[in-house]
Amino acid sequence: MPTHHVETDYLILGAGAMSMGFADVILTEDPTARIVMVDRHANPGGHWNDAYPFVRLHQPAAFYGLNSTPLGHGGEDLSGGADLVAYYRQAMDRFIRTGRLQFLPMSEYEGDGRIVSTVDPDRVTTVTAHRRIVDGTYMQVRVPSVCAPKYTIDPGVTVIPPNGLAQVRRPWERYVIIGAGKTAIDAILFLLGNQVNPDRIQWIAPNEAWLLDRAHMQPSIVLDSVVSMVESIADSTTIDEAFLELEQKGIVFRLDDQTLPTKWRCATVDRGELATLRRVEDVVRLGRVQDIGSEEIRLDRGTIPTVTDTLFVDCSANGLVQVDPHPLFSAGRVTLQSVFMCQQTFSAALLAHMELLDLSDERRNKICVPVPHPELTHDLASTLVATTQNMLSCNRHMALWLRRSRLYLGHHSAPHRYLLGSGKLAVINRRARVAMKGMLHKASAT
Template identity: 40%
Template sequence: MPQQLEADYLIIGTGAMGMAFVDVLLSETDASIIMVDKHHKAGGHWNVAYPFVTLHQPSTFYGVSSKELSKGRIDQTGLNKGLADLASGAEVSAYFDEVMRHTFLPSGRVQYYPMCQYEGDGRFTSLTSGDAYQVTARKTVDATWLKTSTPSTHTPGFDIAEEAWFMPPNDLARIDRQPEGYVVIGGGKTGIDTCLWLLENRVDPDKIRWIMPRDGWLLDRRNTQTAPEFFNYALGAQASQMEAVGASESIEDMFDRLESAGVLLRIDTSVRPKMFHGATISQLELEELRKIKNIIRMGRLQKLENNRLVLDDGEVPTSPDYLHIDCSASAVENMEICAIFQDDLIVPQTVRPYQPVFSAAFIAHVEATYGDDEEKKNGICNVVPLPNHDTDWIKMQTLFMMNQYNWSRDPEIRNWLYHNRLDGFTQLVQDVKEDETDKIEILQRLRANAVPAMAKLQQYVASLG
């Protein structure tokens, strides 16, 4: 017979979203909580991340609300020089472990079951002992809905010859012989990180082949900074974005204007991007990536054979002396959306672009504040779908602006946003003083162009069906 457990909330997953959700429950309710996860410690996919991974966004608004992750410094060296620090994967993993051990568990209200497989309907089983458990909970929170995928755990979508030299980026730091060349498979965030790691480790750019099924639009990381000294970049970019969208005459023209305004970037200015995943990049990183000239744009890899790469639209020679690095895993495997609040089930998803941990914290606050009014809670927490194609940027921005407008009309939510460190920008805006005329001018530009931009976005959404 399974052991019987009881709690107010059963949390499935102790990754970033699960941790951010529970952190707010602990601070804003007196709920009891059971947390279940298949990993040996909190942090979700950070437990199996490649060794050179870092955050793509500033550490200042990542993690849980109650504990700072950032060291509060500006990087003085490296490709992120001049910008707020980016926590490494090891730092993020240690951070979540510390939050669990020194904040959650000492509260006396959290029971934690690592190394356990959740089987549904409140049942889970220990992967180490085989012990079975049955939980009776008032509500279940599925913090695994987005199904984060990592290079070391996913199954490649192409055939691999036994003779091929092939590995995930996790194993790169352990190679013991020099390859004749490198083939980076995948054009997303992991591919970018891997190419930059190779270049930083003095690999000749001409020895790198980069399989890029789709070029992507990128965000300038300078525009994501939350420190007051970056106000003109962060809020200036938002104002320029509104102006670009509002003045555009077509979707293509809109992207051209966004690029001219410095809102969006691309690696190769001669190739039209078809992808947008919200990856951020510094100008120094962009300069490095442009050194790689051997970009293979023949669609996705179908077969990695001993002496050739078979792609959708052609073939490229290779050899067992080339190291092939699998960066093809999608960061998020489940792009389906559903209602966040479903009676006794809560499914955290993104309610603000690029910020899953903020979204989870905000959803927990709404749960704590508005009780069992499912309609009201879902009205506040409209899902902003994760982007994939370039035009998904349009839908994402439309829903984001709708959420922001609704939140701005609620004094309680405005107050919470101001005081929550994961928000990033509300405090930056509200702390502008009357004599800071340059900042006031930026905010006036932003507000003046918000309505025309929204009208144009809705027009484009309608044209996309």
């Protein structure tokens, strides 16, 4: 089969949420732009194709997805995984109908413009991108169904990803959930929601994390919550002090009131879910699992016994790895990364708009800097300060576009609250930067 060659403006690697958000703005704002998009999945949507069937957004659909197309029913609506897969499939169909986007599914990019089908190695496409190659894979979103556990498992032990929970056809004596992130939280809530006795559930949580209260992430007040978070950084001398102040404000909470969490990953739940999670009393806090045997589980800081009829649910994959910042814009390339804390789809849309502005790459990279996904508590300070600086800088260069972008948290605020919140951020940003440097210095000293 002969190699097929395509001339285009943009070659976008990956068809996940960020890549789709970038393509959406390019097609909407530049009526001449042509795009080739390649992905190893059969459908667009990236990790949503691999997610467990009971997954839902953590934060409102009002500011997730594509800038051009509302998602869900507005307000507090949290779209589910099936809804998101359908949303991105419909969006891709619209993109293709423009005649300006070609989608190459079930394919791998091998470099130098060469794309090879994963189902027919003789099907090769070469692409010349006259403007940019856009890397939508850099942030490495991974889910348990495509990531093997990093611990050893004895023969005869049953370990499944959370995807398998919806296919359980018999009761187990014990369900052991491995992991401390939002996936583990979802798995526990799924079991309890299906009337599993909490005494049958054991939760191996290698660490403690601060959680966002979803009530403070609602569209009409989320900008106020961001302002309060930055104020807490500016008014504190340590990161623990900042989190405790945020806890008093009701913006964050923790599962164990007797422990100061060490992790911060933007996981978001509501107060009802928190109360439900606390019904599980058998929580093991001995670090990460090293080995699951037929009689015991070996962890970083000890061992615990297990019973024969146990179903282990692996939720240990790191869904959003903290990667080193990379230049957003470089010669012939855009590397998609968050520029607002934990707001990936908005970040991609913003970068696409910046790409279309008449600016040098040097100038673009000064307007916005990457904001790596947070991992540890002290990351709250650095990611919030960087987010605030990006927000203020964007307001100077594209204020109207920012205000009109449905993916932007501030878009949903009433005009007077938007102006008040933006003004407060401009005032407290400098204090927050000074406080952040002190916090990071103390963190490194310890």
